[in-house]
Amino acid sequence: MLAKTDDDRRISVGLFRKVVASPEIGALVGAAVVFVFFSLISPDVFPNIVGLSRVLDPAATLGIMAVAVGLLMIGGEFDLSSGVMTGTTGLLVGLLAVHAGINLWVAIVTSFAFAMLVGFVNGYMVVKTKLPSFIITLATFFVFRGVNVGVTRLVTNQVRVAGIDTIPGFELARTLFDTEFQFAGATFRTSLIWWIVIALIASWILLRTKVGSWIFAVGGNPDAARASGVPVKAVKIGLFMTTAGAAWLVGMMTAFRLRSALSSQGVGQEFVFIIAAVIGGCRLTGGYGSVIGASIGAMIFGITRVGITFAGWDTDWFFSFLGIMLLVAVLLNTYTQKKAAEVHTPKAPPEPEPARSHPETPS
Amino acid sequence: MNEPIIQLKHISKQFGTVIALRGISTEIYAGEVTCLLGDNGAGKSTLIKILSGFHRPTEGEYLFQGKPTSFASPREALAAGIATVYQDLAMVPLMSIWRNFFLGSEPEIGRGPFRRYDIAFAKRTVKEELGKMGIFIRDPEQPVGTMSGGERQSLAIARAVYHGAKVLILDEPTAALGVKQAGVVLKYVVQAKARGLGVIFISHNPHHAFVVGDRFVILRRGRIYGAWHKEGLDRDVLVRAMSGSEELDALKHELDEFARRDVQK
Numbered sequence: 001m002l003a004k005t006d007d008d009r010r011i012s013v014g015l016f017r018k019v020v021a022s023p024e025i026g027a028l029v030g031a032a033v034v035f036v037f038f039s040l041i042s043p044d045v046f047p048n049i050v051g052l053s054r055v056l057d058p059a060a061t062l063g064i065m066a067v068a069v070g071l072l073m074i075g076g077e078f079d080l081s082s083g084v085m086t087g088t089t090g091l092l093v094g095l096l097a098v099h100a101g102i103n104l105w106v107a108i109v110t111s112f113a114f115a116m117l118v119g120f121v122n123g124y125m126v127v128k129t130k131l132p133s134f135i136i137t138l139a140t141f142f143v144f145r146g147v148n149v150g151v152t153r154l155v156t157n158q159v160r161v162a163g164i165d166t167i168p169g170f171e172l173a174r175t176l177f178d179t180e181f182q183f184a185g186a187t188f189r190t191s192l193i194w195w196i197v198i199a200l201i202a203s204w205i206l207l208r209t210k211v212g213s214w215i216f217a218v219g220g221n222p223d224a225a226r227a228s229g230v231p232v233k234a235v236k237i238g239l240f241m242t243t244a245g246a247a248w249l250v251g252m253m254t255a256f257r258l259r260s261a262l263s264s265q266g267v268g269q270e271f272v273f274i275i276a277a278v279i280g281g282c283r284l285t286g287g288y289g290s291v292i293g294a295s296i297g298a299m300i301f302g303i304t305r306v307g308i309t310f311a312g313w314d315t316d317w318f319f320s321f322l323g324i325m326l327l328v329a330v331l332l333n334t335y336t337q338k339k340a341a342e343v344h345t346p347k348a349p350p351e352p353e354p355a356r357s358h359p360e361t362p363s
Numbered sequence: 364m365n366e367p368i369i370q371l372k373h374i375s376k377q378f379g380t381v382i383a384l385r386g387i388s389t390e391i392y393a394g395e396v397t398c399l400l401g402d403n404g405a406g407k408s409t410l411i412k413i414l415s416g417f418h419r420p421t422e423g424e425y426l427f428q429g430k431p432t433s434f435a436s437p438r439e440a441l442a443a444g445i446a447t448v449y450q451d452l453a454m455v456p457l458m459s460i461w462r463n464f465f466l467g468s469e470p471e472i473g474r475g476p477f478r479r480y481d482i483a484f485a486k487r488t489v490k491e492e493l494g495k496m497g498i499f500i501r502d503p504e505q506p507v508g509t510m511s512g513g514e515r516q517s518l519a520i521a522r523a524v525y526h527g528a529k530v531l532i533l534d535e536p537t538a539a540l541g542v543k544q545a546g547v548v549l550k551y552v553v554q555a556k557a558r559g560l561g562v563i564f565i566s567h568n569p570h571h572a573f574v575v576g577d578r579f580v581i582l583r584r585g586r587i588y589g590a591w592h593k594e595g596l597d598r599d600v601l602v603r604a605m606s607g608s609e610e611l612d613a614l615k616h617e618l619d620e621f622a623r624r625d626v627q628k
């Protein structure tokens with residue numbers, strides 16, 4: 001059935017197909033499937049407000065990272081140092097405030113400045129050397145992995161910086177970054193509010209500002225973006241700094257929540273962030289994706305982790321589950337992206353076309 | 364024609380061991396169409412990429428409006444009013460038509476932190492501008508990668524014409540186009556010239572070049588082979604110069620030979 005439009009070659013695209021073509025749809029379906037699955041397994045504890053609050057707890061910090069990592073992936077890059085940076089930033093605050101006696105807020109700001117510097121250096125090295133960010137940030141990852149343990153052991157003779165809760169200002173900092181609050185009979189954490197606000201702002205920037213267009217463009221075709229006047233290097237460096245900034249925020253949340261900073265904190269998490277973003281529909285090669293999708297990817301992670309615990313299974317299975325989900329998501333997203341293109345190029349044209357590009361040419 | 368809008372003095376460009384351009388000196392005037400002609404690999408695209416800020420010259424001086432210039436990026440050249448349709452780097456295929464059209468110079472509304480992309484304006488404008496070229500798009504949301512080659516090229520041209528303020532550079536703009544759209548492009552070139560823009564037009568089609576060109580600069584193997592004004596220039600002379608007369612004579616001879624054999628059969 002044809003709808004009348006200003007171009008008679010256009011078939012009206014059904015709502016269903018438009019929905020199928022949106023980058024988040026795979027993640028949304030996936031979230032529904034795992035939710036129903038674990039609800040059937042643990043019908044008494046899982047599908048209620050307490051279960052939801054448990055799911056949202058790990059999802060929040062992961063979601064913040066997935067949003068930033070998702071933006072970076074849409075911009076065509078990876079950051080393997082994003083996990084370890086959640087540890088480094090927390091350790092830095094602990095070392096400065098507990099061991100060097102520096103004012104807590106000064107330590108927090110210093111840690112932020114340090115994260116910005118690391119993000120800048122990552123980005124600068126990637127745009128200058130034109131090497132894959134995978135390699136550059138793998139190097140950063142290992143450098144900090146060593147530094148985190150080495151410096152912590154040197155200063156504390158332990159593998160953790162303890163006593164963060166003894167510093168003046170701790171309670172306020174904890175309230176700001178990650179504390180509990182009651183809502184509808186369950187316990188939630190402030191990290192959840194941070195996550196929602198960050199995801200909404202990031203999505204607004206991506207879809208409604210020029211910087212968002214630039215992010216899609218530098219990931220989709222950096223040469224064309226540069227030729228069109230997009231400051232490609234600045235955008236990429238900015239995305240690495242955003243990721244490092246998110247790692248700082250999560251580092252603060254973790255350190256103030258645990259009241260101490262572990263030197264192994266965050267190691268291995270970088271892949272979980274990437275998985276969440278990929279499940280959320282972010283294209284591995286850049287230029288396509290959604291931060292709302294990445295957030296739903298984080299939800300899937302939370303549902304699975306809590307679901308496995310509630311089901312009484314060994315948590316070792318969690319990673320296998322995540323691996324399978326990644327595979328399914330990649331297959332599904334490849335399919336959706338193909339569909340996205342098809343929405344605009346209907347297979348069967350509604351009518352036989354005359355030679356359309358040069359109608360007045362006699363043939 | 365007093366002062367040239369662009370003046371090049373002894374421009375050279377080297378890519379590693381490849382010398383793409385040597386000692387290029389020429390002028391581009393406002394209100395004139397300069398046709399840049401030459402064989403494949405002659406260095407035409409490289410030259411215009413220097414003009415558009417995409418490449419930096421290895422040597423030589425680039426004067427824009429009389430002042431020595433060194434554009435660090437296409438963004439700076441665009442800000443100075445130089446818009447370019449590149450032969451090879453056109454668009455971001457996964458991105459929508461309207462985002463591509465305004466990429467790098469997005470219209471904005473709102474103040475302070477609420478400053479945002481004026482999406483409604485962008486969608487409306489891109490439909491209008493493409494409509495003027497005789498391209499009627501189905502949906503401005505359509506990814507550029509799903510457009511036909513000619514539609515994509517029309518989009519690139521419409522974009523450059525819309526954004527170009529002082530200089531318009533078109534690198535083989537008519538190559539993928541149908542007769543009607545090619546005609547529209549030639550009309551655009553003439554209109555831009557009438558508006559006082561300096562136009563640089565690259566083409567392998569001597570008929571297109573001869574129709575719109577005022578000056579003809581021929582490049583051969585990275586050097587300037589010659590430059591002519593249209594007055595008193597014969598189309599055949601231009602065609603011969605474009606392909607190198609010996610080569611053309613050889614080609615003509617070969618074709619005549621084929622024709623003769625066909626008749627004999």
Ligand SMILES: Nc1ncnc2c1ncn2[C@@H]1O[C@H](COP(=O)(O)OP(=O)(O)OP(=O)(O)O)[C@@H](O)[C@H]1O
Binds near residue numbers: 381383401409
């Ligand atoms: N980025 C690059 N790196 C190395 N060599 C290059 C580069 N760009 C162009 N060249 C070389 O410079 C020479 C001139 O190329 P250019 O693209 O300017 O030719 P052209 O005149 O535009 O040809 P055509 O008519 O085929 O478009 C070629 O030999 C090409 O291989």
Ligand SMILES: [Mg+2]
Binds near residue numbers: 407409534
């Ligand atoms: Mg060329």
